[in-house]
Amino acid sequence: MQGLAGPLAAPTSGYPPTREVIDLTLDDKDSMDVDEVISVPHPTPQRSTQTNGLSPLVEKEPQSDRPTFVSTLAHRAQSLSPQKQKLNALEQAGFNVSKHSDSSSMLYHHSPYDSGDNERSYRVVSTTIPQKRKSQSTEQSDLGDTNDEDSSFRLLQPNGVGSSSEGPSRPSEKALGKKPMVIPRTPSPPPQLRPRDSVSVVIPSPSAAQREQIMTALKSEFKGLDERYFPTGLEEKAKAKRRAYPTTTTTSHVNKKVVSFGVAMPTVKEPGLRKPNASLSLQRSVFPDASSSKSVTAEPETQASTAKFLRKKLRKKLKRIPGGHEMEFDIDDEKLAALSANFSFVGDYRLGPGVTPVDNAFLTGCDCGSVCDPNSCHCLIQEEESDRFIVAYERLPSGKVVVRRDFLNRKAMISECSDRCQCAKNDCWNHVVQRGRQVRLEVFDTGERGLGLRCPQPLITGQFIDCYYGEVITQSDADARESANEGKPSYLFNLDWLLIGNGPHAYEEGYVIDGQKFGAATRFINHSCNPNCKIIPVSVNNLSDERLYYLAFFAIRDIPANTELTFDYHPNWEESKKVDPNAVKCLCGEEKCRGQLWPNSRKKERQ
Numbered sequence: 198m199q200g201l202a203g204p205l206a207a208p209t210s211g212y213p214p215t216r217e218v219i220d221l222t223l224d225d226k227d228s229m230d231v232d233e234v235i236s237v238p239h240p241t242p243q244r245s246t247q248t249n250g251l252s253p254l255v256e257k258e259p260q261s262d263r264p265t266f267v268s269t270l271a272h273r274a275q276s277l278s279p280q281k282q283k284l285n286a287l288e289q290a291g292f293n294v295s296k297h298s299d300s301s302s303m304l305y306h307h308s309p310y311d312s313g314d315n316e317r318s319y320r321v322v323s324t325t326i327p328q329k330r331k332s333q334s335t336e337q338s339d340l341g342d343t344n345d346e347d348s349s350f351r352l353l354q355p356n357g358v359g360s361s362s363e364g365p366s367r368p369s370e371k372a373l374g375k376k377p378m379v380i381p382r383t384p385s386p387p388p389q390l391r392p393r394d395s396v397s398v399v400i401p402s403p404s405a406a407q408r409e410q411i412m413t414a415l416k417s418e419f420k421g422l423d424e425r426y427f428p429t430g431l432e433e434k435a436k437a438k439r440r441a442y443p444t445t446t447t448t449s450h451v452n453k454k455v456v457s458f459g460v461a462m463p464t465v466k467e468p469g470l471r472k473p474n475a476s477l478s479l480q481r482s483v484f485p486d487a488s489s490s491k492s493v494t495a496e497p498e499t500q501a502s503t504a505k506f507l508r509k510k511l512r513k514k515l516k517r518i519p520g521g522h523e524m525e526f527d528i529d530d531e532k533l534a535a536l537s538a539n540f541s542f543v544g545d546y547r548l549g550p551g552v553t554p555v556d557n558a559f560l561t562g563c564d565c566g567s568v569c570d571p572n573s574c575h576c577l578i579q580e581e582e583s584d585r586f587i588v589a590y591e592r593l594p595s596g597k598v599v600v601r602r603d604f605l606n607r608k609a610m611i612s613e614c615s616d617r618c619q620c621a622k623n624d625c626w627n628h629v630v631q632r633g634r635q636v637r638l639e640v641f642d643t644g645e646r647g648l649g650l651r652c653p654q655p656l657i658t659g660q661f662i663d664c665y666y667g668e669v670i671t672q673s674d675a676d677a678r679e680s681a682n683e684g685k686p687s688y689l690f691n692l693d694w695l696l697i698g699n700g701p702h703a704y705e706e707g708y709v710i711d712g713q714k715f716g717a718a719t720r721f722i723n724h725s726c727n728p729n730c731k732i733i734p735v736s737v738n739n740l741s742d743e744r745l746y747y748l749a750f751f752a753i754r755d756i757p758a759n760t761e762l763t764f765d766y767h768p769n770w771e772e773s774k775k776v777d778p779n780a781v782k783c784l785c786g787e788e789k790c791r792g793q794l795w796p797n798s799r800k801k802e803r804q
């Protein structure tokens with residue numbers, strides 16, 4: 198209970214104070230049974246002239262500027278029946294009660310106690326606020342809104358005196374030489390200090406013992422939960438100590454190096470060599486120091502369930518792309534966790550900002566019929582200085598369509614039929630890459646060279662494996678990513694096959710594929726100086742778009758099942774070239790290993 202507050206009208210001169218304004222506002226208590234005696238001076242009794250047709254003692258809210266002191270104790274409530282009861286009680290006690298238009302309830306009543314000649318006490322008998330209304334009441338109080346208009350009832354105490362600070366001062370009981378009247382009262386909570394100013398709720402943190410209890414319960418319920426992946430107190434503290442979290446809310450950078458999902462990769466201390474020209478070769482990839490990764494020491498049972506959980510998560514991701522679910526992961530939990538957390542498989546390009554494919558209106562197609570004629574299909578690329586077409590594919594007696602052996606030795610592009618062609622996709626031999634991956638693949642751990650890729654089934658020469666998918670970005674975005682990823686793995690691949698030789702600006706115009714966050718299984722194919730696969734650029738839009746084509750992997754010899762798939766990261770390598778001491782070291786282990794992977798930077802190589 199806030200007790201008395203007197204924001205209402207102060208008496209104006211010329212009128213004797215006849216009534217008292219008492220504004221009782223409610224505090225935060227849900228319900229109160231408060232017996233509070235309010236003693237106010239009681240000058241000469243005087244009858245009200247405004248009776249409002251109810252009683253000479255009770256008036257409606259003052260209608261005129263006549264100084265009136267109204268006891269305002271109004272608050273709304275939900276039900277009407279308690280009002281009625283209280284109204285009755287008030288009326289029986291000699292009050293007359295007027296109900297205001299917006300009133301919906303009454304929550305209090307006063308009992309007048311005649312305590313002496315010049316003094317009258319009011320006793321708040323009971324106040325009960327339903328929980329729902331409480332907040333409104335508090336809100337109102339917080340806003341300092343004590344407007345009468347919102348009050349349900351106003352009790353006009355006859356012959357009361359003003360209590361406003363502007364009105365005649367109220368002599369204290371002491372000044373009047375009176376003893377305070379003692380009334381038996383129900384014990385009530387002591388009035389709080391300005392409870393309306395602040396309301397705070399304290400939710401205690403669980404103690405260390407409670408936290409342990411929670412974790413034990415969680416672990417028994419979800420077997421996969423592990424301190425490393427679902428860190429609790431200690432882990433969090435350790436991370437905070439290592440500054441793994443931003444110190445302010447405005448800092449968005451988190452030092453991921455210290456977050457326990459690092460992948461153990463081979464240490465690559467030196468940056469790579471520069472690539473001589475911008476052809477189809479993977480640019481640069483440097484993995485973080487393996488020593489920065491944490492070792493796995495989880496219980497075997499936890500480990501197994503974690504792996505199960507992560508594999509399930511990855512498989513779910515893979516199911517979203519065509520043929521994506523045909524993948525296995527023969528890698529440990531930590532690498533599995535890193536993969537599922539930081540990488541998404543995609544079944545096509547994701548075009549980034551500034552990458553605009555050529556409008557479909559420019560797409561052309563052949564009219565060969567359901568199966569294309571290799572001698573006349575206009576989708577095929579013509580041989581230079583010849584009328585003949587370059588035919589890259591052949592159908593084997595087994596029905597498989599593969600790249601012809603002679604084509605595998607060439608440095609040429611393949612042009613498949615497009616959506617505009619009349620041939621049937623499933624029957625025409627010139628639809629290979631666009632039909633998508635048809636083989637199973639497995640990501641496995643090669644050790645020093647990081648993750649690698651293999652096929653659990655044998656592959657034949659010329660067989661299509663998959664494309665190098667990822668985000669397609671502009672050169673400037675690729676430069677920015679490369680700079681930001683200095684010293685970290687980079688999976689940038691230039692799409693400049695058709696632009697080579699078109700002048701110094703050709704490079705700028707070409708797009709770049711970034712397979713770091715989004716990519717296909719081919720993103721795990723490592724380099725070998727004696728590879729078993731190669732990348733061939735394939736257009737499926739009849740070369741109408743020079744900047745968007747696919748980088749397709751084909752087997753260049755028969756590959757036994759479970760053999761690691763590799764390709765040459767640097768196909769334009771010239772034997773005469775010296776090994777750059779700063780280049781990334783090649784660990785392919787081939788007899789004729791060059792000793793280095795690729796040039797160090799895409800940007801530098803252009804200069």
Ligand SMILES: C[S@@+](CC[C@H](N)C(=O)[O-])C[C@H]1O[C@@H](n2cnc3c(N)ncnc32)[C@H](O)[C@@H]1O
Pocket residue numbers: 465479481482483484645646647648649686687688720721722723724725782783784785794
């Ligand atoms: C496109 S990624 C290949 C997949 C990668 N191993 C992984 O774990 O994601 C290229 C990176 O693999 C590593 N790598 C590939 N071939 C390698 C080789 N022959 N010797 C050493 N490292 C190799 C290098 O770190 C290179 O930056």
